[in-house]
Amino acid sequence: MIETIHSINVLLPILYFLTFSIYLYDFVKDESKVFNVKRVFLFITLSLHILYLLFRTIEFNHPPITNKFEIFTVLAFSLGFAYFLLELLTDIRGTGAFIVLFSLVFQVISSLYIQDLIEVKEVLRNRLLGVHVMSALLGYSGFTIAAVHGVLFFMLYKDIKINRYGLIFKRLPSLEILEKLNFYSVLIGFILLTISILIGFIWLPVAFPDISYVDPKLISVSIVWLVFGIGILTKLIAKWYGKKVIIFSLLGFTVAILSLLASNIFADSFHSFY
């Protein structure tokens, strides 16, 4: 099985690159013949990727979340998978290239540096931890997809404002759709992050008796959760629309990235495993 894992590890960046190329080609050329091919390619890539994650879990006897490069491959998958679901549900395909690019970058880094770790901390073999991390990663993938749609919203907004009718104007869906995609991605991300936090609250005191609720990672994730929560409420209750909602999601994404970096790199936490 180890040979298969190594082969797929090489194959995945190539497949993500091909998928990204087809999405980009379709975005630039808008040719009907690749309209469905790109979805098929994404499906094949994700299917192989899920097999890869399963094989790793079985072979190394732990979920692939024990180091940064395992996390990166899970992140690449969860981004691609979340986008795939969004594309299936909405049938809006103009933004795929921008999201698959993130998967490609994460997978390339992961494939280059990932190691075959058999010996890991016992706590990292816990299944509940797997669900906790996976839901958090999927949640952050949702926020990333929302941010991509948010940036695309601003690009199209600006082009329409200044009467520039180029590629962005021609290929992207309407502002209203981009805003919806942004909001739904935030909503899905928020729900998944909430699940992750709840599992954390149940499982962490059991796994770590010396748990501290003023841990930097817990505080940072709470801030992220709060920013997105307020953003969702303003949309649902105050009926905010457009730029304001997008700004909130971009703000949330920025806070999420900064807090993740800060808590992982600079702070010492019980929550740091690698």
Next chain:
Amino acid sequence: MNLIGISINHRTSSIELREAVHLSTDEQKDFIKLLRNDVLKEGFVISTCNRTEIFGIPKTNSVGNKALFEKLINFKNVDGLSLDNIEKFESEEALKHVLKVSSGIDSLIIGDSQILSQCKESFRISVDQEFSNTISRKVFDIAARVGKRAIKETLISQGAVTVSYAAIQVIEKIFANLNTKEALIIGAGETSELAAVHLNSRSIGKITITNRTEEKAGQLAKKVSGSTIKFEDFRNHLHKFDIIISATSSTDFIVNYDDIKAAIHKRKGTPIFIMDIAIPRDIDPKVKKLDNVFYNDIDSLNIIVDQNLHKRKQEIPKVEEIIKEEIDGFYSWYNTLGIVPTIKSLRSFFEEIEHDELSKIRHKVTDEDYIKLEDMTKRLIGRILHNPTIKLRELAESGDNLDKASEHTSAIKFLFNLDNIPKNGKKE
């Protein structure tokens, strides 16, 4: 092929002259009668606001393009139209021109989607007036097919090429679903009407019209199943509308910056699309500085129109390729016209013999055997004539061996005495 024709179009004549020679449906019918009398055996007349085309097969070799021109001048009594104002076509060039017209690449607005239906209508009139025959009917078929293929196989008709359609293109980049949106049309003139009709054709949720003359607003509202609002009052309701289109003849701004600022504030950031197609402008262009306000005037929308026209121009070679294919097909068909009567005569000759010989044995065999013999002789004739028919067609269709095809046709006629076939197929 002796197809001839003349064209008065946007390249050759001013709009005044094009209007002067335009033929209404009734005039086309009368003009066809005139042409049929002493000029053309068969043909057709296409007349739109941008072009008048007269094409057909001359009655005699002495009839040329000039005769068509003179007929038109006399019929319409037009001053100032000279031979310099027409394009003249003959033979393959005539056919090529008709196909260019039906495909839209010869139109003032390249890829004009209306020209194909206008051509079809002209062809229908020709058929109704019994002015069509073998060649013109074939030309109709090919022209209609080229028009359809151009639309289906190329991007010649893609993209907005009028300001109103360009505005719809921008609106569709802002809003996802137009049938939940409300539009306000300020003004009830021709331009406003065009914009309202375009919006209505895109199933916009609701259209409201406001105009200084309420009666006119009411009339336009009725046309587009909309409602009206008092002109003195409309500024207080601007926030209710997602789309505002203004086309009045006012010399001052009728909607100013503060009106739109107040409206967008009430809308909590929900965007407003504003299209000012009035000259001079009705809405203060400073409103474009406001967040979530998308302001467009004629100049900004013309950017889209120009881009799309450029793209359509790039599709012309693809359409010309289709035209070339269809012209080749036409000549394959046309070249067989000379051999078709000989093939028909040859077949008749054999069928007469078959009929004659079968009748001799009709009462000497049973009904069942007669049917078998009848079937057998039919198959026999089919097999005997298959090769000569195919070979002759192939020679003619290729167009390269027309002399050879003619020689073979003459030989068949001579050998079977087809110029003088007796009724019973017996030799004289």
